[in-house]
Amino acid sequence: MRKIEVTLENVREEIQSFYEYNKWHFLTINGVALADNILEVQWIFSKYEAMDEVIIFFAHAKYADLIPSVADIIPSAIISQRELVDMFGVVVEGSEKGLYLDEDSLQAPLSGCRI
Amino acid sequence: MSKKTINIPIGSQHIALLEPVRFKFECENEKIITVDSDVGFVHRGIERACTTKFKFDGIGYVVARVCGLCAITHSLSYTVAIEKLLGTEISVKAKYLRILLLELDRIHSHMLCLSHTCESAGFEAMFMRIMGDRELVMEIQELLTGNRIQFDYISIGGVNRDLSSEIAQKIRQNLYEVKQRALGYREEFTNNWSLSLKFKGIGALSLDDAYRFNAIGPLARASGLHVDVRNEINYLPFSEVGFVMQTHKAGDINARNLIRLDEIQNSIKMCENIVNGLPEGDIFTKPKGKPNGEALVRFEAPRGELMYYVKGNATAMLERVRIKTPTFSSIPAFSHIFVGEDYADVPAILASFDPCLSCTAK
Numbered sequence: 041m042r043k044i045e046v047t048l049e050n051v052r053e054e055i056q057s058f059y060e061y062n063k064w065h066f067l068t069i070n071g072v073a074l075a076d077n078i079l080e081v082q083w084i085f086s087k088y089e090a091m092d093e094v095i096i097f098f099a100h101a102k103y104a105d106l107i108p109s110v111a112d113i114i115p116s117a118i119i120s121q122r123e124l125v126d127m128f129g130v131v132v133e134g135s136e137k138g139l140y141l142d143e144d145s146l147q148a149p150l151s152g153c154r155i
Numbered sequence: 156m157s158k159k160t161i162n163i164p165i166g167s168q169h170i171a172l173l174e175p176v177r178f179k180f181e182c183e184n185e186k187i188i189t190v191d192s193d194v195g196f197v198h199r200g201i202e203r204a205c206t207t208k209f210k211f212d213g214i215g216y217v218v219a220r221v222c223g224l225c226a227i228t229h230s231l232s233y234t235v236a237i238e239k240l241l242g243t244e245i246s247v248k249a250k251y252l253r254i255l256l257l258e259l260d261r262i263h264s265h266m267l268c269l270s271h272t273c274e275s276a277g278f279e280a281m282f283m284r285i286m287g288d289r290e291l292v293m294e295i296q297e298l299l300t301g302n303r304i305q306f307d308y309i310s311i312g313g314v315n316r317d318l319s320s321e322i323a324q325k326i327r328q329n330l331y332e333v334k335q336r337a338l339g340y341r342e343e344f345t346n347n348w349s350l351s352l353k354f355k356g357i358g359a360l361s362l363d364d365a366y367r368f369n370a371i372g373p374l375a376r377a378s379g380l381h382v383d384v385r386n387e388i389n390y391l392p393f394s395e396v397g398f399v400m401q402t403h404k405a406g407d408i409n410a411r412n413l414i415r416l417d418e419i420q421n422s423i424k425m426c427e428n429i430v431n432g433l434p435e436g437d438i439f440t441k442p443k444g445k446p447n448g449e450a451l452v453r454f455e456a457p458r459g460e461l462m463y464y465v466k467g468n469a470t471a472m473l474e475r476v477r478i479k480t481p482t483f484s485s486i487p488a489f490s491h492i493f494v495g496e497d498y499a500d501v502p503a504i505l506a507s508f509d510p511c512l513s514c515t516a517k
Binding site: 041061062065066067068070072073082084086088089090091092093094096114115116118119120123126127138139140141145146149150 | 194195198200202203366367368369371381382386387388389449450451453460462464466474475477479483484486487488516
């Protein structure tokens with residue numbers, strides 16, 4: 041597992057230049073709540089037919105930051121983005137809230153700060 | 156003049172659905188033109204529970220409850236992630252026994268999917284036949300683990316039960332039966348018009364779209380995409396026990412059925428090799444310490460790639476457990492496949508996806 045640090049400003053550019061859809065398999069987007077109300081957002085990929093070759097692009101964000109969408113580069117990313125919105129209470133460009141949680145559910149259950 | 160469209164929902168409770176999911180289809184006459192899906196009806200907050208309610212050494216049994224059908228893959232993925240963080244090396248025998256149960260689980264899960272495909276084709280007799288034969292596998296699983304499904308067989312450091320010679324003999328007998336009967340299914344799925352002609356060309360996913368939508372599991376392999384996590388990991392010795400990746404090209408319902416039939420035969424062969432060549436040794440190595448750092452583990456569940464990301468901080472409570480299930484990542488591909496198909500084919504297409512919403516919503 042190799043981790044590459046990016047920023048919210050350049051993540052789209054980095055992923056666009058890295059991602060070849062028939063070489064890299066997009067696994068998912070993950071969030072990890074860190075201290076001081078920081079969220080680590082991870083975009084995870086594995087290489088087709090390679091032995092355990094996993095690459096994680098990660099960026100640190102504040103909960104109020106707008107997370108850029110990569111759904112135009114990777115169409116299947118939309119569902120992971122919607123999960124991130126529900127679980128962490130962040131805003132991801134073009135990703136609706138309500139994949140898992142109803143309005144009366146505990147909101148942002150995995151975020152470090154309670155909303 | 157613009158064409159008139161009609162919206163037809165299916166689910167969250169519907170006779171053609173086995174699980175609570177809702178698809179909203181916008182149709183032009185019989186043709187589906189857009190699809191909207193809602194998969195969040197059974198969200199149980201398991202990821203949050205894993206970091207707030209349970210210590211790391213008990214979570215393997217919690218995540219086994221994510222899904223009844225592929226409980227083994229969940230507990231195995233989590234356990235291997237923890238073993239990586241603890242630096243625990245398990246015995247070769249325990250590794251073989253883990254593969255044995257993983258493949259038994261794949262066999263019965265594929266049989267369940269095939270039976271539902273028959274049911275959606277109106278071939279009730281075949282549905283009953285496969286479900287009846289599936290009991291042979293369930294019986295082995297119960298003998299080996301104590302439970303038919305949701306077995307707590309995997310523990311951090313190995314497995315919880317050894318394989319006795321009596322159980323090994325029963326496994327050989329039952330798998331021989333299943334192998335013969337699965338050859339019979341292949342005859343039916345290839346030559347019976349209800350199961351072959353009816354499903355050829357329906358619900359097809361091209362190879363290019365399988366790449367574009369990151370398809371996984373039998374769905375991807377039926378379209379010719381060479382993706383199977385068993386081929387991409389070395390935590391367990393899959394190649395030593397005879398794993399061979401199965402692929403087809405057509406990408407339709409028929410190809411998905413044939414892939415599952417081929418995988419049943421390959422999994423039976425792997426199980427036979429394990430039972431006949433099981434090494435001597437302990438089944439458990441005592442783990443030491445507390446998990447610290449990050450680990451990412453993938454396994455091939457019956458429906459495709461399952462991923463666990465675990466982050467520990469050298470205490471008994473974990474900081475993060477992320478579960479990415481096969482059906483969850485396949486939803487965009489599912490939605491794409493429906494577009495352009497006839498609404499009447501929805502139940503059969505859906506059954507061929509073998510979706511698991513219990514996993515998806517976790």
